[in-house]
Amino acid sequence: MIDMPKIFDSSEHSKSSDVDSPRPKSKTEAVEKKQKTDSHKSDEKKQTVTDAQKKVSRSKVFRNEKPTRSVMAAYAPIPEGVCFSTQDTEEEVLLLLRQHPASQIGWVLVTILLIFLPFLFTSIGFFDFLPFNYFFAGLIGWYMLVTGYVLEAFLKWYYNVYIVTDERIIDIDFESLLYKNISAAKIDNIEDVTAQAKGVLSAIFDYGDIYLQTAAEKREFEFHSVPHPQQIKKVINELMLEEEQEKIEGRVR
């Protein structure tokens, strides 16, 4: 299995196969530092942040993870500086997911083809009938179109994210230029989690789809081509158990 470059993958699990190993010092330090930073905030908020951190520290998956600083990460546990529009003040982002970079190979290849297409047409003399200034203008226009295509594809990849918080699962979709769709389901509404990897690329680069059956208004959530699907399934299962525990102990928000 090929690991993603560090810029796209902030997971620590590939370095340490034993997820049950003791919590590293750095995590404790990060938690302490965050507590110090938040000391000026209200007592209520302090209590909630501690709850989220407790969940992180109890998680077999998260306790080996460091907060993610990489801004391009496709798998970002505890991402720094990330929040979303419908986030509650007490809610904390535990996992930010984007589609695996290997699943974006389609538009990258198309871009490379589009870059070299004018050279192909010029070499067979297709534009010989045009004066040079017209040819040059056409060439500039063509590369502007390619720039627009790349920008759109990148924005779509970067902002179409799946977020797992300590309370909810959120799916943010930008399907066209000005259309956005935000779906959310509370973790205690999730009934079933399925991880699926299809195809050669998925097997090589360890990415796949996650299907979540919920009892909420939106019955099914799909995370497409996300890195480490088994790991994500484990995280969601842990959070589901945690929510059940909270219900039993009467700590439900």
Next chain:
Amino acid sequence: MQPELQFTIPELQIVYLWIVKFFLISGAILYFLFSLLVIRQISLMKQTLETPLNAPITLVGWLHLLLALFVLLIFVVLI
């Protein structure tokens, strides 16, 4: 030997160049409008998801808009 697509009548050559010019300039105008939409889209995306890369992406969006305007001006002047 002359290429097949060679216009020998000067008037006809002027007409086809005008057609090419029309398509290039209207394409550049449409592209400029598209780059305005991209600015709006980036702003919408920023409001929805806050990340440390938001500021550089906004800058790229504005540079893209300026480039589109520059290309439109080049097309008007150059051809």
